[in-house]
Amino acid sequence: MGHTLSDTIDAHAPLKIVSLRPENLAAIDFRVMKVFPAFNIIETGFRDGTFGPNTTIVETSSGTMALGLAIVCMQFSLKLHIFGDRAIEPPLKRTLEELGAEVHLVEATASDANVQQLRKRALLDFMGRTGATWSRQYDNLGNQLSYARPAEEAIRHFGKIDVLVATVGSGGSSCGLARYCRAFFPEMKLIGIDTFGSVLFGQRARRRDLRGLGNSILPGNLFHEDFDEIHWLGANEAYQAAHRLHRETSLRRGPTSGAAYLVAKWYAERFTKSKVLAVFPDDSNRYEHNVYDPTWMYANGYQAALAATEPVLVRHPLHADIGWCRFNWRRRPLTEVMGDQPSPNRGIHN
Amino acid sequence: MTEMLTRTPGDGRITNSHALAKPCGVATCQPHFGELLQGAFAIGKGANHRTVRALVSVHMPHADGAEARATLEPSRMGKFVPQVGRTGIEVRPNHFYKCELAARLTLDAFGMHNMAATLEVRTFVPEGAGMGSSTSGVVASIRAIAKSVAACRGSRVIMTPHLQAKLAVAAEHASDSLMFDCTSxxxxxxxxxxxxxxxxxxxxxxxxxLGFDTGAANGGIGTDRLPRARYSRDQIAAFGCALAVLERAIAEQSVTLAGRVATFSAIQSETALQNPLKKPKFDELLRIKEDTGSAGIVVAHSGTVAGLIFDPNLADLRSRLDEAKSAIGCLGFDILCSFSTPY
Known part of the structure; x- marks a missing residue:
């Protein structure tokens, strides 16, 4: 079993480090990144004795963590219940169910600001009734630990890393990769990518069109002091970036990968002597019928001409409101950043 | 390395000037200076997955370590076992029991279970410093015995580093990697x-x-009694990354990257989950490393020595070394040596 499991993980997330243009740019091309934290959390649970063969695992997720857990739980023959919202569209729901997971969708629009609260309430209610065990992707430190091997492969193939560009959702991959890279390269810059209306870096919770990054709660795995710079992207910017990634590299990936590509390429072109590594967490499976469907894109008003192509430097997280914004976080805690009063200037171009 | 290839009397072939001498062999082994990397590494996949303790020694190829002279005693045949006092090996100094055991095990490896020998070992390495005082003596003894066996048989004996390693660990439970050629x-x-x-x-x-001793005043460390460091899962995960950095350091021949590995490993030794081996004034040493443009800090993970790593191609190497020497002197540590490695 152990043997086949590591093969299975390799098959879903082969950990390819892809060299891109310009030559100082590369990416970890995960495809199903969340297989790593899912495996680590489950394995740690078995090791600590918190999980047994009859444990039922529960988790809130509307995306790749659900898929990662479903793959791993299927391999371990563990029961899995996923609490998601309508961001779990029928094809993903069918995939999860075929892997043996039960999917519970809360009655909320996918973009509601408080969607995570609603998913969590449903999960806690289920736990109360059944005694199931929550894998806690947002607070489980095994989540960070699982990114040591990806960091190892990145260093093996790309060498010293000067700038790491990662989208942020749970903080697991961004802070986890940075932790292990910085054990050797403490000066490495960590650039986080968030979206407008996500609370991760000081914005107020509101409806988010771009999913797969950002969050409506603050996860325990997110260490604000790790970040040198934060970029906020809108949905259109990320969708167009996914297309650009496909056109320029032939890699057909999801919008979170597109977002990482957009920001990392911007860095690599500006700082030609720095080696920039982007994190591509997802593939395009979930996006063929929307982001990669021109009819859907047109009907929803996502047009290339409307997307920002350069970041606007803002002086406070609350000034970031539309398009593409960036902010010098400078490895500070959230409270310190938010304590800085917003200045009246609403943004300076670069 | 000197060599005395004599033949056993009566085998009818040419012997050298010591016509009646017993078959003997002389061999040496160089010391090392701490470890560039030492920790616990998760290796293998699936069912083969395991964690092993392992190290990368910093060799001192130009320094004197230990020299051993082995002489076989065919007149003293007996029933010997690899147990101190029953080995049939007369060792001098007589408390070098690891060398005694290594010599017995080596003879046994050649099928010479009944052969007795005398073994003289001279070592130039301070004990407890983490410079391989024990392993260099053991490896020199193994090599000297092998040469004496060659002399006895009148034929070449090939002693691979792998076999030396196996014998050394059998004799002393834990060995440095001095038997391997660090230049290839x-x-x-x-x-x-x-x-x-x-x-x-x-x-x-x-x-x-630039090497110095952080614990000369305390008389070194008894490495045999040192409890093993235990590392956290987080540290073991990071040791895997260290191997990747080391691969790049070797592929690029980058002193900068090798230095990062050394500093990382030194910090893990300081912060092991259990039984860390703390060097006095480690934070000051890190500061001196920064201030002098040193690439990294190498430590003995079971010993008292430490050193600052410099790129030999730095234009202002001399002045940086002088600066580092005086800063280390101010901490109260004795400068031991400065050397080039691995060649």
Whole structure:
């Protein structure tokens, strides 16, 4: 079993480090990144004795963590219940169910600001009734630990890393990769990518069109002091970036990968002597019928001409409101950043 | 390394000037200076997955370590076992029991279970410093016995580093990787198993090391009684990354990257989950490393020595070394040596 499991993980997330243009740019091309934290959390649970063969695992997720857990739980023959919202569209729901997971969708629009609260309430209610065990992707430190091997492969193939560009959702991959890279390269810059209306870096919770990054709660795995710079992207910017990634590299990936590509390429072109590594967490499976469907894109008003192509430097997280914004976080805690009063200037171009 | 190839009397072939001498052999082994990397490494996949303790020694190829002279005593045949006092090996100094055991095990490996021998070992390495005082004596003894066996048989004897490693660990439970040639490749050596975990594709980059002793006043460390460091899962995960950095350091022949590995490993030794081996004034040492443009800090993970790593191609190497020497002197540590490694 152990043997086949590591093969299975390799098959879903082969950990390819892809060299891109310009030559100082590369990416970890995960495809199903969340297989790593899912495996680590489950394995740690078995090791600590918190999980047994009859444990039922529960988790809130509307995306790749659900898929990662479903793959791993299927391999371990563990029961899995996923609490998601309508961001779990029928094809993903069918995939999860075929892997043996039960999917519970809360009655909320996918973009509601408080969607995570609603998913969590449903999960806690289920736990109360059944005694199931929550894998806690947002607070489980095994989540960070699982990114040591990806960091190892990145260093093996790309060498010293000067700038790491990662989208942020749970903080697991961004802070986890940075932790292990910085054990050797403490000066490495960590650039986080968030979206407008996500609370991760000081914005107020509101409806988010771009999913797969950002969050409506603050996860325990997110260490604000790790970040040198934060970029906020809108949905259109990320969708167009996914297309650009496909056109320029032939890699057909999801919008979170597109977002990482957009920001990392911007860095690599500006700082030609720095080696920039982007994190591509997802593939395009979930996006063929929307982001990669021109009819859907047109009907929803996502047009290339409307997307920002350069970041606007803002002086406070609350000034970031539309398009593409960036902010010098400078490895500070959230409270310190938010304590800085917003200045009246609403943004300076670069 | 000197060699005395004599033949056993009566085998009818040419012997050298010591016509009646017993078959003997002389061999040496160089010391090392701490470890560039030492920790616990998760290796293998699936069912083969395991964690092994392993290290990458910093060799001192130009320094004197130990010299051993072995003489076989065919007149003293007996029933011998690899147990101190019953080995049939007369060792001088007589408390060098690890060398005694290594010599017995080596003779046994050649099928010479009944052969007695005398063994003289001279060592130039301080004990407890983490410079391989024990292993260099053991390896020199193994090599000297092998040469004496060659002399006895009148034929060449090939003693691979792998066999030396196996015998050394059998004799002393944990060995440094001194038996391997550091100029052709780098090895990650499982020092308690006696096996190579990983061969790297080349030697370490050439480094210049300023070495000093952080514990001379306390008389060194009894490495045999030192409790093993235990590392957290987080640290073991990071040790895997260290191997990747080391691979790049070797591929690029980058002193900068090798230095990062050394500093990382030194910090893990300081912060092990259990039984860390703390060097006095470690934070000050890190500061001196920064201030003098040193690439990294190498420490003995079971000993008292430490050193600053410099790129030998730095234009202002001399002045940086002078600066580092005086800063280390101010901390109260004695400068021991400065040397080039791995060649």
């Amino acid at each position: 490749s780098t090895v990650l050596f499982a020092h308690r198993v006696g096996r190579v975990v990983q061969f790297f594709n080349g030697p370490l980059p050439q480094m210049y090391i």
